Amino acid sequence: MRLRPTRLQEVAARMARILSSPPLSAELEDLARQYCERLREDQWLRFCALHSTKLAVETTVVGLEKLGAALDQGREVRPS
Secondary structure, eight states, X not given: OOOOHHHHHHHXXXXXXXXXXXXXXXXXXXXXXXXXXXXXXXXXXXXXXHTTOOOOOOXXXXXXXXXXXXXHTTOOOOOO
């Protein structure tokens, strides 16, 4: 996803102001990029829902094998 550098800087600056202990600037820029990407995904899905557009959503789950192995061993799964 391409974003204007100024847009990322605006979002990162807002996050730094709002968060009580903001992360390092590199982490902050990464968080801002993730936020913008998720916002655009949400907007796209809402658009598709409003306009009855068929959209195949692909989901990737990382670590499913570890989860299955932990469950097989009788270990509890706790949200992080």
